[in-house]
Amino acid sequence: MAGLPTPQQFDLPTSLAAAVLTDNNRLIVVVIGLVALAALVVAGVLVRQVLAAGEGTDSMKKIAAAVQEGANAYLARQLRTLGVFAVIVFFLLMLLPADDLNQRAGRSVFFLIGAAFSAATGYIGMWLAVRSNVRVAAAAREATPAEGEAEKDLTAVSHQAMKIAFRTGGVVGMFTVGLGLLGASCVVLVYAANAPKVLEGFGLGAALIAMFMRVGGGIFTKAADVGADLVGKVEQGIPEDDPRNAATIADNVGDNVGDCAGMAADLFESYAVTLVAALILGKAAFGNSGLAFPLIVPAIGVLTAMIGIFAVAPRRADRSGMSAINRGFFVSAVISLALVAVAVFVYLPSSYADLQGVSDAAIAAKSGDPRILALVAVAIGIVLAALIQQLTGYFTETTRRPVRDIGKTSLTGPATVVLAGISVGLESAVYTALLIGLGVYGAFLLGGTSIMLALFAVALAGTGLLTTVGVIVAMDTFGPVSDNAQGIAEMSGDVTGAGAQVLTDLDAVGNTTKAITKGIAIATAVLAASALFGSYRDAITTAARDVGQKVGDGGPLSLVMDISQPNNLVGLIAGAAVVFLFSGLAINAVSRAAGAVVFEVRRQFRERPGIMDYSEKPEYGRVVDICTKDALRELTTPGLLAVMAPIAIGFTLGVGALGAYLAGAIGTGTLMAVFLANSGGAWDNAKKLVEDGHHGGKGSEAHAATVIGDTVGDPFKDTAGPAINPLLKVMNLVSLLIAPAIVRFSYGSDKSLLVRILIAALATVVIVLAVYVSKRRGIAVGDEGNAERTSKPADPAVVS
Numbered sequence: 001m002a003g004l005p006t007p008q009q010f011d012l013p014t015s016l017a018a019a020v021l022t023d024n025n026r027l028i029v030v031v032i033g034l035v036a037l038a039a040l041v042v043a044g045v046l047v048r049q050v051l052a053a054g055e056g057t058d059s060m061k062k063i064a065a066a067v068q069e070g071a072n073a074y075l076a077r078q079l080r081t082l083g084v085f086a087v088i089v090f091f092l093l094m095l096l097p098a099d100d101l102n103q104r105a106g107r108s109v110f111f112l113i114g115a116a117f118s119a120a121t122g123y124i125g126m127w128l129a130v131r132s133n134v135r136v137a138a139a140a141r142e143a144t145p146a147e148g149e150a151e152k153d154l155t156a157v158s159h160q161a162m163k164i165a166f167r168t169g170g171v172v173g174m175f176t177v178g179l180g181l182l183g184a185s186c187v188v189l190v191y192a193a194n195a196p197k198v199l200e201g202f203g204l205g206a207a208l209i210a211m212f213m214r215v216g217g218g219i220f221t222k223a224a225d226v227g228a229d230l231v232g233k234v235e236q237g238i239p240e241d242d243p244r245n246a247a248t249i250a251d252n253v254g255d256n257v258g259d260c261a262g263m264a265a266d267l268f269e270s271y272a273v274t275l276v277a278a279l280i281l282g283k284a285a286f287g288n289s290g291l292a293f294p295l296i297v298p299a300i301g302v303l304t305a306m307i308g309i310f311a312v313a314p315r316r317a318d319r320s321g322m323s324a325i326n327r328g329f330f331v332s333a334v335i336s337l338a339l340v341a342v343a344v345f346v347y348l349p350s351s352y353a354d355l356q357g358v359s360d361a362a363i364a365a366k367s368g369d370p371r372i373l374a375l376v377a378v379a380i381g382i383v384l385a386a387l388i389q390q391l392t393g394y395f396t397e398t399t400r401r402p403v404r405d406i407g408k409t410s411l412t413g414p415a416t417v418v419l420a421g422i423s424v425g426l427e428s429a430v431y432t433a434l435l436i437g438l439g440v441y442g443a444f445l446l447g448g449t450s451i452m453l454a455l456f457a458v459a460l461a462g463t464g465l466l467t468t469v470g471v472i473v474a475m476d477t478f479g480p481v482s483d484n485a486q487g488i489a490e491m492s493g494d495v496t497g498a499g500a501q502v503l504t505d506l507d508a509v510g511n512t513t514k515a516i517t518k519g520i521a522i523a524t525a526v527l528a529a530s531a532l533f534g535s536y537r538d539a540i541t542t543a544a545r546d547v548g549q550k551v552g553d554g555g556p557l558s559l560v561m562d563i564s565q566p567n568n569l570v571g572l573i574a575g576a577a578v579v580f581l582f583s584g585l586a587i588n589a590v591s592r593a594a595g596a597v598v599f600e601v602r603r604q605f606r607e608r609p610g611i612m613d614y615s616e617k618p619e620y621g622r623v624v625d626i627c628t629k630d631a632l633r634e635l636t637t638p639g640l641l642a643v644m645a646p647i648a649i650g651f652t653l654g655v656g657a658l659g660a661y662l663a664g665a666i667g668t669g670t671l672m673a674v675f676l677a678n679s680g681g682a683w684d685n686a687k688k689l690v691e692d693g694h695h696g697g698k699g700s701e702a703h704a705a706t707v708i709g710d711t712v713g714d715p716f717k718d719t720a721g722p723a724i725n726p727l728l729k730v731m732n733l734v735s736l737l738i739a740p741a742i743v744r745f746s747y748g749s750d751k752s753l754l755v756r757i758l759i760a761a762l763a764t765v766v767i768v769l770a771v772y773v774s775k776r777r778g779i780a781v782g783d784e785g786n787a788e789r790t791s792k793p794a795d796p797a798v799v800s
Contacts, residue, residue: 020357021192025292028347032292032299033185039178039302039470046171046309047128053164056138059492063249064134067484070253070624071130074631075261078216079119081632082209085639086115089208093201097543097740103194107201110187114205114272117179118265122213125172125264125477126256132168133252133484136161136506140489143498158502159314162321165481165506166328169474170309172264177302177470180206180271181295188279188291195291196280196535203276204733206269208639210262211726215586215638217262218719220631221254222590224623225718226711227597233707236605236612239698241490244611246604246618247597250627252487258718259480259514263521266725267473270524271298273729274466277531278459284538285456286370287357289348296347297378297463300339305470308332312474321509322397325478329389329471333382336467344375363450373446377457381464381527384439385472385520388432392519395428396681397512398689402428406686406709410695410702417686417709425679425716432519432674436526455534462527465520476517479510508688515681518722522673525725529666532732536662536739537561540655543740547748559743560656563663571649571657575664575731578645579672582727583720585638585774590715593630597623637774638723640766642730648763650735650742651756658735658742665731673724680717683709 021029055061090108098104139161143152183202188195228247232238241248275294282290312328314321349355352366395402402424409416443461447454486503489495495503544550544559563569600623610616650658687706689695696702745755 020288021188021291022288022356025288026189028292029185029188029295032295033182033189035299035302036178036182036185039174039181039306042306043171043174043178046167046174050128050132050135050164050168050171053135054138055134056141057492057494059494060134060137060488063488063491064130066249066620067133067252067256067488068130070249071126071256073624074220074253074257074628075123075126077628078213078257078632079123081635082115082119082212085212086112086205086209089204093204093737096737097744098197099194103191103197106187106191106198109201110183110198111201111205113183114202115209116205117183118206118209118268118272119213121172121175121179121268122210122261122265124175126261128168128171129256129260129477129481129484132164132481134488136165136481136485137489137492137495137503139164140485140499140502140506141495143502144496152498154498154502155316157499158321158505161485161502162314162324162506163312165478165485165510166312166325166474167309168481169477170470172260172477173305173309173470173473176264176268176271176473177298177305180268180275181298181302183272184275184279184295188295193283193291196276196283199276199279200733200737203269203273204730204737206265206272207726207729207733210265210269211642211723211730212635212639213265214262214723214726215719216631216635217254217258218586218715218723219589219593219634220627221251221258222714222719223593223597223627223630224250224254225714226590226594227601227623229707229711230594230598231601231605234704235602239490241487243491243493244614244618246601246620247623248487248491249620250597250623252484253624254627255480255483260477263476263517263722264473266722267469267476267517267521267524269726269729270521270528271466271469273532273733274459274462274524274528276733277528277535278456278463280535280538281452281456281459281531284360285358285363285450285452286348287355287359289355290456293347293374294459294463296343297340297460298466300343301336301467301470304332304336304339304467307335308471309474320399321506322393322512325475325509325513326389329468329475330386332471333386333468337379337382340378340464340467341375344371344378348374360450360452363453366448366450366453368448373453373457374460377443377446377460378464378467380439380443381461382467384435384461384523385465385468387435388519388523389516391428391431391435392516392678392681393512395424395678396515396685398508398685403682403685403689406682407689407694407706410686410690410705410709413701414705414708417683417705418712421679421683421686421709421713424682425675428678429671429674432522433670436523436670439523440527440530452534455531458527458534459531462524462531465524465527468520469524472517472520475513479514482506482510504688504692508685511681511684511688515677515717518677518681518717519674521722521725522670522677525673525728526666526670529662529728529732532729532736533659533662533666536659536732536736539736539739540659540743543743544747547743549743549747559654561659562656563660565656567653567657568660571653571660572664574645574649575661575666576668578641578731579665579668579724579727581771582638582641583672583676583724585641585771586720586723587715589630589634589774590719593627593634596626596630600626634774637770638727640770642727643734644763644767646731646735647738648760648767650738651745651760651763654746655739655742658739662732662735666728669724669728673721676716676721676724680713680721683713684717686710
């Protein structure tokens with residue numbers, strides 16, 4: 001195709017050392033750092049606004065306190081576990097090649113900083129969410145008039161409850177963009193032109209912690225949710241958040257450690273990793289300007305996120321809460337695009353020849369205007385976010401045909417509900433993947449015959465999408481806060497009538513916002529992974545030249561990025577397979593943990609018959625403890641798979657096959673993540689549709705069918721699907737970091753087949769043992785009916 005680079009043109013510049021951090025750029029980065037700090041100040045203001053709201057009755061406060069205690073206990077144990085892992089990786093990074101000790105130490109130190117920022121973002125999201133939920137419930141309670149009072153203005157009450165929930169998300173959004181931008185700015189200020197290499201450590205720290213928080217939180221929340229639904233709704237016929245169900249507190253805890261903490265950490269690492277890729281490629285493509293411009297775009301996003309969050313002010317004319325949220329999102333997106341256009345034409349020169357510090361003669365000699373490339377690339381990212389937002393909403397909103405069709409299938413039983421949901425997920429994955437693919441390809445074409453410019457354009461599209469992240473995180477946190485508020489209201493029994501309906505409506509909106517943010521998070525993951533793929537190629541090109549080899553045609557087989565080579569084809573298949581294995585392990589982990597919850601809740605109903613007539617109280621803490629232990633136990637295998645699989649492939653088949661491995665993982669991961677997220681979101685809202693009185697309402701056979709569909713979808717949308725995002729970036733960053741070592745031990749004076757075999761064998765053994773141990777775990781009923789671990793398989797009824 002005309003305009004596309006040939007394999008021979010994939011050869012990258014010999015040296016990227018020409019780029020420097022000028023005094024003017026240093027001043028710009030300082031200002032960007034101050035913008036990041038301003039985001040944290042705004043977060044503090046929003047925290048005060050949220051905490052100023054009333055907390056409702058004593059019963060509501062007591063339930064909220066139990067949720068807070070459980071969430072704090074789980075995250076504290078998880079972070080202690082991850083702290084040990086982070087220290088080990090810190091020292092392992094010191095062993096990997098770098099230009100000097102300063103870079104090596106900086107990479108390891110900022111790995112810890114990235115991990116700490118990612119953990120802090122998740123923890124803060126959880127901390128405020130468990131305090132906001134009771135305040136949202138208290139606000140909705142005002143909709144129900146006391147005896148003798150006149151009818152309340154339901155619209156005003158609903159708007160106030162929604163504002164509290166969304167401002168809670170705004171706090172998390174501000175911390176996400178603030179800490180991400182602050183970390184990247186500090187690295188650039190300290191390490192100047194060497195910042196991209198140090199940022200690899202920062203991005204890896206953020207991605208690893210996010211993946212563990214996503215997987216662990218997802219297992220916790222869905223084990224409790226599935227267990228509560230199967231025993232409470234299906235077997236006992238009681239409502240979702242009925243206080244007689246021993247799993248309800250664990251379910252509400254899980255919403256916070258899974259959706260709030262997990263997604264906040266996930267989007268933070270997307271932010272960090274995209275900046276890593278943009279700065280690595282920007283330094284090569286735009287020289288001096290490439291060290292600052294990739295930070296200017298997300299800095300604009302910080303400012304527009306503030307506007308977008310405050311713009312979410314519901315109006316009486318709004319059809320639903322989604323109207324106000326959509327308005328805030330699009331206001332933020334449009335203003336971002338306008339301000340980026342101003343920044344592009346003020347900051348960047350009008351010709352490539354005027355770019356200072358570019359060592360690639362082909363880029364310096366290129367005709368055209370770099371400002372057009374930058375603006376169009378950023379615009380692609382912003383438009384992509386808007387399109388995915390609308391597309392995901394279509395497949396998951398209760399007012400749209402796909403969810404309504406699933407609701408209709410509930411009249412014929414759970415099997416048709418499950419089939420309809422799978423169909424929706426598969427179809428939506430195709431359209432979303434095509435949108436993302438077109439976005440990546442459109443950005444790529446902007447580079448013309450320069451592969452470096454093309455890849456930088458992809459990275460800039462990622463930064464464009466990042467301008468909406470502040471509002472996206474707010475949208476995501478809104479979901480679990482609304483869900484928790486409904487749970488607290490139902491458990492306390494203090495919110496009835498109109499107030500309960502207000503919370504039901506907010507919860508349905510929250511299901512949609514969670515699905516939308518998952519879709520956009522997937523897009524950020526793919527753009528970041530694609531840009532990192534370019535950084536990976538740069539890394540192997542530089543490493544190959546250091547040992548006198550050439551990448552591409554004319555080079556050794558393991559340095560050829562040609563899919564027709566058998567080793568590369570094997571790598572591609574392996575990359576796709578790892579996504580399937582990772583997803584299967586995550587879903588299976590939820591199945592086992594949920595089985596333990598089912599046995600425990602059944603035991604309590606059996607041994608404490610007074611629970612049903614409220615004369616006995618369930619033991620909520622036992623279920624929280626089961627979920628905590630299981631979630632932490634199940635973290636190891638997916639984490640080891642993500643880190644060790646690229647090592648095994650790279651040292652066995654070479655860097656060419658490792659590149660193909662990443663391509664296979666990105667392609668399959670995109671489709672799988674969207675399929676899982678949208679199927680789960682559609683099933684969840686189909687259940688809400690039936691609960692609102694459609695097709696038989698609560699307690700009907702149709703309702704039981706949609707509950708089972710929702711149960712199947714829970715680990716899809718909240719465990720496996722979202723965890724694929726950090727998986728892709730962890731594997732890309734690990735590959736980027738180990739690529740020079742693979743080349744070093746494959747060619748030149750340090751060539752050692754024995755070292756490669758030993759490393760590959762060790763990585764393979766670790767993967768096999770981790771998967772074997774995971775598969776050996778099962779569930780059985782002990783002598784006293786408690787859930788215990790054995791090698792026996794789970795009860796088929798639990799996982800159906």
